[in-house]
Amino acid sequence: MTMRAWQYASTTPSGIEQHMHLTTTLPAPDPSALTKDIILIETLYAGLNPADFKTAELPLIKYSLGLPVTPGFDFCGRVKSRDIVFGGLGHPKQLGTLSESFIAPLSKTEAAGISAAGTAAYKALAPYVKAGDKVFVNGGSGGVGIFAIQIARVLGAEVTVTCSTRNVEFCRGLGAQRVIDYTQGDLVELLVRNGVMFDHVVDNVGADARLYQRAELFTAPGARIAQVGIQGRGEGGWRRHVLVLGWVEREELERLGGWVSEGRVRVCVDEVFGFEGAVAAFTRLRTGRARGRIVVKVGDSI
Secondary structure, X not given: OEEEEEEEOOOOOOOHXXXXXXXXEEEOOOHHHOEOOEEEEEEEEEEEOHHHHHHHOOHHHHHHHOOOEEOOOEEEEEEOOOOXXXXXXXXOOOEOOOEOXXXXXXXXXXXXXXXXXXXXXXXXXXXXXXXXXXXXXXXXXXXXXXXXXXXXXXOOOEEEEEEOHHHHHHHHHHOOOEEEEHHHOOHHHHHHHXXXXXXXXXXXXXXXXXXXXXXXXXXXXXXXXXXXOOOOXXXXXXXXXXXXXXXXOHHHHHHHHHHHHOOOOOOOEEEEEEHHHHHHHHHHHHOOOOOOEEEEEOOOOO
16 A cells, blocks of 8 residues: 655755655555554644754764655544544654654653643753743744743743744733843843843753853853753853753653643644645744744544
8 A cells, every 4th residue: 555745865955845745655554563562643634843854954864764754753643443642753753744644653752742842841841940930931932932831831930931023922822921022132131131030941942152151141040041952052151051852751741731631731833734735834844933833734634
């Protein structure tokens, strides 16, 4: 049997979306490979993350997976002849979720869950933040930022975020008490002028080394900066740094799933693309201006 899937065989010089093609004759996953710990999923929707193109463009990933590759971590799908499930693969695979079906391992570290973005936000906050802390989220309107605002509030923190002018009210609606419009000046100067000494920082942008080098100007002693993603961070400074990746853990997914079911955390979708619009979806994702999640509709929902 064959199926449709998006694939890329190169990522240079202009990124994977310039090299993606829709194949209609890819061999479907072999059902004989299934075990009690490996399931076959029919894809309904694939959720895109910046990690989908950032990891794909690392030389090590390309050579370790082999080419061509189908991108995609996050999904909502149907276990063949069973229930609807949603979650993330956890790490790059040669056959990702931007295909009509794929094989997903079920284990302690790779289980159905909310998304790589939600788990990354949880990892960046939950181990470090307690009720009453003052938290700064750099990049509040993106895929991780929308979860970070809400999770920080659930943990009882006071939240300040940065975003562009058009997203100020959007971030306030998610629960941010203070919103800094980063288009209005230098980031460090804006933070100093804000007058809050933060107990914890979540950096979803990774573009300004001075956020690390001058952190003592706007953070309390003992504060940490959690860098989300794989971009290089600023070196130096007087605050501890921790690198956060969105690997899924069952305990975290259960906690997040509970908060979603209780209405304490909600998922915000920027735009839903049809399956044939996957290239446009990646183009939108790469702009860094998405207000929440980018989703590709792959199959027919029920």
